[in-house]
Amino acid sequence: MIDLIAEPPLADAFHRPITYLRISVTDRCNLRCVYCMPEEGLPWIPKSDILTYEEIAEIVRAGAKVGVRSIRLTGGEPLLRRDLDKLVALIAAIDGIEEIALSTNGLLLAEQAGRLRDAGLTRVNVSLDTLREDRFFAIARRPGLDRVIAGIDAAFAAGLTPVKLNCVVMRGQNDDEVEAFAELTRRRALAVRFIEVMPVQENVGEHTGAYISATEILDRIRAIGELRPVDGPHGNGPARYYAFDGAPGSVGVISPLSHDYCNTCNRVRLSADGRLKLCLFGDHFIDLRTPVRDRAGEDALIAILRGSMYVKPERHHLDVGQTASAMRALSEIGG
Ligand code: SAM
Secondary structure, eight states, X not given: OOOOOSSOOOBOTTOOBOOEEEEEOXXXXXXXXXXXXXXXXXXXXXXXGSOOHHHHHHHHHHHHHTTOOEEXXXXXXXXXSTTHHHHHHHHHTSTTOOEEEXXXXXXXXXXXXXXXXXXXXXXEEEEOOOSOHHHHHHHHSSOOHHHHHHHHHHHHHTTOOSOEEEEEEOTTTTGGGHHHHHHHHHHSOOEEEEEEOOOOTTTHHHHHHHOOOHHHHHHHHHTTSOEEEEOOSSOSSOOEEEEETXXXXXXXXXXXXXXXXXXXXXXXXXXXXXXXXXXXXXXXXXXXHHHHHTXXXXXXXXXXXXXXXXXXXXXOOOBTTBOSSOOSOGGGTTO
């Protein structure tokens, strides 16, 4: 294979190769999950500040030249952005990009899964915190569990696999469903991933009470069946995976607070308004929209990407009940 990397690949000051770019395509969402956004929403980014698909593709092209290989589209809710398949097709045509994944709440997935796959999407993560409709409304402040389930089925039918389910576990709100979620993996090739709720400005007051550690979540699952550690489904992430004997699926835990996995960080994030965010829980941003709109060109973008590597911090400093960032909600950057 021809080496597509024109220059040395990106690595940060701590020698971590950066190969993964998560792109938020909108900060708007059609849910209002209690741990994420206030009921009335947030002050949205003005439409004129949001990167166009061409502008996003220009940044990805520069990233691909210096070693970015995996892309994830996220939000807000990315499927709210019109014709997302057009962005997928633009990115899929970029030399060096090997994988394009999507994080979605699944509400609009059933109608878009086939088109996205045809455009070049490779796999999907669906966020789902409960299997009960009444609770879905209590957590997401909007109805729609049946649509999310239809979206998951459509993802399987479209071959957007492995399908991963992301479940944020909160004490007293949905932690009694951990076992039911884990049971799904005995019947379907789902990777169910339990995520510790993270403190952001929006929830920091309630965070301490809702927090439940990945260790406790795993102990609960072990009480219903023996778990053996397994290799995770293909991905870029920090999850640790386990499976029940003979189960087609797996359970994983993502524990940003209780386990430090910053030493294997391989990613940076692009906000919908074109800021490169270098750590999920730090306020280290580099503006890419201005050089893109000033037509600075690919070499200049690559130089900025390289410079940003010195701004990426070694680790986050998250603690239970405290946030390490001015970020109001993960919807601003897509998790
Ligand atoms: N709307 C898309 C979705 O639902 O996947 C993408 C954006 S959403 C912000 C990405 C993920 O972040 C979701 O799985 C959501 O549950 C999770 N999330 C949001 N706020 C969180 C928090 N405070 N702690 C842990 N996970 C959070």
